[in-house]
Amino acid sequence: MSESYYSATAKEKFTTSKLCENLITDVCIIGGGIVALSCAQTLNENGISVAIIEKGQIFSGASGLNGGFVVPGYSLGLNEIEKKVGLEDAKELFEATIKGVNKVKNNILLYKLDSTKMEPGKLDLLRYRPSIKELNYPEMMARNYGYKIEQMEKEKVQGLLNTDAYCHGFFHPKGFHIHPLNYGFGLACQLEKDGVKFYERSKVKFIKKTEEGYKAVCSSGDITCQEVVVCTGGYPGDEPREIKKSILPITTYVVTSEPNDKIPNNYIKTKYALGDNRRASDYYRLVDDNRVLWGGRITAFPANNTKTIENKIRKDISNVFPELSNIKFSYSWSGVMGYATHKMPYIGQLKNGIWYCTAFGGRGLGSGTACGDIVARAVLGKTDQLKLFKNFNLQKNYGVFGKIAVEATYKRYIAKDYMKERSQKNNYWSKK
Template identity: 35%
Template sequence: MESAPGLLTQANGVDELGKCDDCHRDFSSSSTDMIDTWYKRCLAEPTVDVMSESCEADICIVGAGLAGLTSALQLARSGLQVVVLEAEQIAWGASGRNGGFVTPGFAQGYAAVEARVGQTAAQALHGLSIEGMQIVADNIRQLQIEDAQPVPGILGICRYPAAGELKSRRDWLAKHFDYHVDHLAGDELSEHLKSACYHDALHDQNAFHFNPLAYARGLAAAIRKLGGRIHEKTAVETINGSQGSWKVVTSRGTVAARDVLLTTGGYTGKLQPALHRSYLPIATYVMLTENNPELIASVISTRSAILDDRRASDYYRVVDEGRRLLWGGRITTRVSEPRALSVLLHRSMVATYPQLAQLKVDTAWSGSMSYARHRMPQIGQLPNGQWYCTAFGGHGMNTTAIGGHVIAEAITGQSDRYRQFSPFGLEYTGGVVGRAAVQATYWGYQLMDKWQERARGG
């Protein structure tokens, strides 16, 4: 769920001077540092803090996405001197461009996790994912990140009759995690969504959706308040040294640090070959519709976000106080031109809601997420002593939070909870061949979705 340049229309909330008349912010700047997304439009332009001299720290974190920022905040709260280095800007990648869904779980399904690690370990991991969701909610409240604008509720939708399966999952969540969701079908579901495609849903009112870029900036402000330093436009060139004594070299200076943590996500380069070989950059796409609250309200009567159960899922939510629809979906192994992808996203929207055929696209964006072969986060320590926390695979709002926490606990010696992720290590993804296999798998998922919906009466 990430981004590329804004496009399509200038109308519907954007005048000739580049003002968004809905959020009353000026986004006409010629700067191309941050890709034009809905999130960026509704926030003031930040001051960029570039590294100006060499320094020392207890820990140097490479990457100012949500994993890096969450771990930095936790480490700063523990009294450590933290320096975060970012090649672009805070939350420049997936962390500031995604759909904004904060839910439990991982990119990999629970059944596959259980098959790999067993029931007890799988349940413990799912519990961590719930904890991650709560960490985000607590940070928003405690740090008073008002611009994040969290909205409760996510509807998990099935496009075929699935009452038995969803009720079973509802009961399982309540029994094992004291986590309560509601099953909706028939008239109850149609009160929320006017689509003939949908049959059953689980309504999770513990989960929420929000502005992820605002949240990331709120974390950064809290880190700086605690004395931590975040240097943007400061790309790391090399990391030299050994465990306990590292030199993190940039073109703007060097950070001498006891520990190094790599949290570079979907834009991981070859700085650390073991990480570079073990993730796939997967592009996903998001569009924002024009301002048309009456038309949108005619089919969507809920503030909850919607996530369908397709393997190649659509996800969407009403934003801007009901005036626009933010719609995401589709993945590719390369970042395609958003102009073309917005047409496909619009087609998906209209297939779900024919009533929205006249609702135009205002802008669209794309970008890269990091996926491991096993579709689980990669959290641990390399043989040379460097720490890593990455590969959140499109489910990063909760998993970056818990990942950042457990890796910070490991660095400070508070716990070894990060070892719960050790069964999901740095597996080689197969390079170009691996990318082709992932793309083929995604196309297969699309066919399986269609077959399942037809076979089960969807």
């Protein structure tokens, strides 16, 4: 697999050593992605000593390989969240993700992380004519959640995107997109300056309860601490086993084109983050002003070669922009996300007292940042927001059978989306 666009263009640099000592700290965080850094930042700001231990490299997982969209919300839609927990708790859950989005933005401004190339605006695109309920969506979000969304008619959408694929749009002024790897490296550098200890390429073999707290026994050293917070994602370690058995590792594909001035001049005439409303959606944006970064597809049984990834995404691009069917790619890669079967994050505390915060299913930059802060404040005894997630407990992933179910569900989504779009087109032509 070739390197990602992000690793090839990273301006920030961050490397650290393996754990080669017996360390004593207040809190040990397992995992080195967006959730871990958010959690460590809040703990450190409250005078708590923190060590982050990562079996690979910091931000080497989905946190540094994603589409770069920073938006509020969860993988599970608000309608479904309301059905599960009621409107008031749904409001609080959503508001938490707004705070997560703001935290990312504030960090970029505070630490002058210009290399993140923050660009404002997220545009949700409909591939069929909106229903009355969908047209009322912005008013509902303003009334129930205090969140601003702007309607975008088809003509305006087509002024930004030279395609007939979309019939309507919803613009999110508070959303934005970034170079996630530069954000992660830049924030890690700042946290290290502030006293957070980082250890890469260090695997936790097991966690032992002690009289003082816990001991994380690692491949080349131990960490003795009062609290452990597990912030792994799509690559969970062997311990705690309750977490590993609850994570569904789901793969998505991303490509970045070669520089091509025709893309911004003729086809994608906006720097907004872009994504359609299908269950199996495309998501894309301009990077470096004349490349398109395009992601999509989800699978539990990923392809393992660049050509297969490129062929799949090329088909998706051609479906929206037929003239770009021969587009050439510079980078192609896959990323593994941690999903829960209920599509909400896992955040809470195991019976042995170990904290966990994981399974953000492709929404980690915003909601992951939010929940990293929430679990840190729970460790500090400064919040009761964990109760908001009591209806979204750990659930078994059912191993290969869970993966087969995910694959079947994804294909069913594709079929439903196809039939809905085709039905609308048939209705349109029958009236001509």
